Amino acid sequence: MAATLKDIAQKAGVSTATVSRVLNHDTTLSVTKNTRDSIFMIAKELNYKRSSKKTNPSFQKRIALVQWYSEEKEQDDLYYMMIREGIEQRSQTQQFDVLRVFHNNIDNIRNYINGIIAVGKFSDDQVQVLANMTNKLVFIDDDQFYNGYDCVVTDFKMGVKRVINFFMEQNIPDIGLIYGVEETTDGKRIVEDPRKVAFEDTMRQKNIYNPEFVFKGDFSKESGYTQMKHAIEELGSNLPHAFFISSDPMASGALQALQEANIKIPERVSIFSFNNTSLTDFVNPELSSVSVATHSMGGTAVDLLKDKLENTEHTAARIELDTKLVFRKSTNQE
Incomplete structure (x- = not known):
């Protein structure tokens, strides 16, 4: 049986989305050189071959992941990193290509995207810049619902x-x-x-x-x-x-x-x-x-954007995800 991206991901200890982007030489992916080298080595060991089948046309859809933090800041804030991973993993299953943009440096994505997922906090001016690029726009961790936009937030x-x-x-x-x-x-x-x-x-x-x-x-x-x-x-x-x-x-x-x-x-x-x-x-x-539910926040946003792209009767939604308490040693549990 031919090796798959999932096989490589399991052996490398990373997501299938990361494996796909590394093998496609995505330089915007933030991973260490050791991780990249390991993925290529494992792919070679498993004799991984890319599929020669025609790609589903929807795979050609590119969505921009606009993050309000710089790349360095993301490394210090695992919360947003986990949301990003959720976006990338669901994007692969939905056959979307993801372009990451840090610190609102969005000039290089004009005319090259089908939709935007904006992660973080944005001013009215920044929201308008994004909206001028596309009306296929979803926010994560910023409640923009009353401005008419889809959003995914936490309770x-x-x-x-x-x-x-x-x-x-x-x-x-x-x-x-x-x-x-x-x-x-x-x-x-x-x-x-x-x-x-x-x-x-x-x-x-x-x-x-x-x-x-x-x-x-x-x-x-x-x-x-x-x-x-x-x-x-x-x-x-x-x-x-x-x-x-x-x-x-x-x-x-x-x-x-x-x-x-x-x-x-x-x-x-x-x-x-x-x-x-x-x-x-x-x-x-x-x-x-x-x-x-950081991964679910990312995945839910991708699903919202997919519906916005494909459903002519799409209605803006505000999705609020629940939380749960996880107990460890900084509290007594008696």
Whole structure:
């Protein structure tokens, strides 16, 4: 039996989408030289032959994956990397070619695409630039539904509420928050953290909200470290017994600050993070985190775009995906 892309992917430990792009010499794919070399070597070992069958015409459709971060920033934020992988994997099954564009450098994709999936946060001006290129446009992680666009978002409110309920069940009413604020790459839109909004609403409903326990950062590990240090210094013995932190990188920085202050986790302070990237397993203690369906977000966006391309009666949709709590050693589970 002839070797397939799936055979190569399993042996190389990567996705079939990655194998396809490497074998097609896609220079925009962000993988290491060792990974590329390994894929070519495995393909040779398995005597992989490309199919001589005619390609389905839909395979010629090219979609642009426009990411608001730079390539370097993506390497530091596994959340968006996982969404991208979901897009690439579903695109291969739907026979779409994917062109990646970083940091809104979109001039080179004019007239060469059938549709756009925009990942991240975009200002009105940036949205208009994309819309001027094509009306086949889907957003991920940016709620553009009320502007008439398809979008795939996360149910932040329920995820945060579940975390607060968990702490309350453990008789921990003093819950702190470290959250992030972002702005679009053109600086024209400040993006409020929806987790902060959900946290404040839920805590106020329970009459346990304390603004002194809330600290603002920027989603980086360094910011999480700095804000937790501020909390420790400013609150002293009044430091909350639990913190909800808006991202895994911020939470890893907060853990470091607590450990430097000899504050035991979770005995004195419990930590619950958000996104559940692979980072949660590589810190000590491992982070409890709200799991976001990142791969499904990417795949769902591709399906929406496919329907938009093929269905003349397509109606704009806002798809909100649920989250779930994943418990690890940064919280007590008794």
